[in-house]
Amino acid sequence: MKNLFFSREKIVQTFETLQGLIDGIRADGKIKNEEVIALKSWVKAHNYLEMRRPFNDIINIVKTAVSDHVLSEDEILDIKYVCKKFLDTYGGSKMGHLHGFASGIASDGELNEVEWKSLAKWIHTYDYLRGSWPYDEINALVHKHRSTLDLSSEEKEIIIYYFNDFCGLNKNSSLTHPLNEPNKPITGICAVCPDIEVYERTFCLTGESKKYSRDEITDKIFECGGIYKNDMSNLIDYLVVCSEGSPMWIYSCYGRKVEKAIAMRKAGHPIQIIHEFDLLDALEDAA
Template identity: 35%
Template sequence: MVDLHQEFQSSGFFHEARIDRRSADALVGVAAGLAADGKINQQEAEFLKTWIETHLVHLSDPVVNILYKRLAEMLSDGVLDSDESVELLGMLHQFAGLPVGSIQTFTAPNALPFDNPFPTLSWTDRVFLFTGVMAYGPRKECELRVTERGGLIGGAVSKKIHYLVVGSIGNDQWLHSTYGTKIKKAVELRGSGIPIAIISEDHWQKVLFG
């Protein structure tokens, strides 16, 4: 699915980013299939690593990078131990947007991009940006709760943003193929050393209500 030899660069139908995205979309199905029986073994983990290396050579997607980097760390000693197996299973369910033991029903947003552990939140002069559907209510109401506490609201993902808050209401738009350009940009900035935190609405609400 990746144009390794760049044979189609001159074609008007070729677009490397689109090919990478199709491969990333296919990875959702691979992840769901491997996790369907509720366990991941050594052979499946090695297959997944090889699949990503083969089909996503460019690894331009930051969320795929998070998954791949951790998978490579798990297999660096040649053994997938029981704790790593459980962790990988959870990551695959998160990546595919699936509850454990099911490949049919979509659940909460992909949690892979979130800061782990979640950071301590400050309000005064901190810049917040919201994305997704908020369980708390309309985005304007969420923004008001921030400004009431001395925080600021950003207009777009940039180096000026301190916190990107991801809405907790899951829907089919949160499948990996459309998890959102805001999150992708934030992950890229965070990876380059910019201190932007990606947090869940649940964490935001816990701090909000103390």
């Protein structure tokens, strides 16, 4: 067996994600076969840790729970008990819980009103995570679409795929997806009511503004003591999405810079994706 080493943060994240996955699966009070399969996928992904502490107990409990292809309430409570006991001892940041929670909600391939409200409540409760991935992205979605009735079937499909990426439940966990084509938009990626500091902060722009030229926007940034860079790098604090007055975003439209920004956020770089309107408000306040 390989001499595997896991940091405390990695171990805590594993337990947080599992706890969130369970909470997401049971969010609407129903356990479907697809959700049991999602839990089996979690077991498969972590099976190589079965003989290692502190993973051995929880992996065996989950494996036993799904062995009959049914997940009972007692089995759910057993899993949650072990996760809670571990996290009460070692603490946690809740970010792993969000990853699991979103993926658990989407694991049956559907989004219903009860699940959506549960997700919105979670986002509101843990507002202190603002600025982190994927909190801002999910926060933007639940604020833009207060109800699942606002979502088209196509948007639901993209969101489900997007959520499942958080736990690696898709066969190809990546940012892009075949549905992300020019005529297939999804609303919500920019941070909601972001706290924007301009002075000595570095900005990058993507898209075109209907209100100002790019030179006019960059001049305003410089006037307020900010810095502008045309290319994405770890120096960037804010990626500004200019969209001709529309809150819509499409990966294939903004492409390279948005994809780079989200990859950076996944890796832990604190770059924020903001809308041009929020930047202009911040520049006006800073002037």
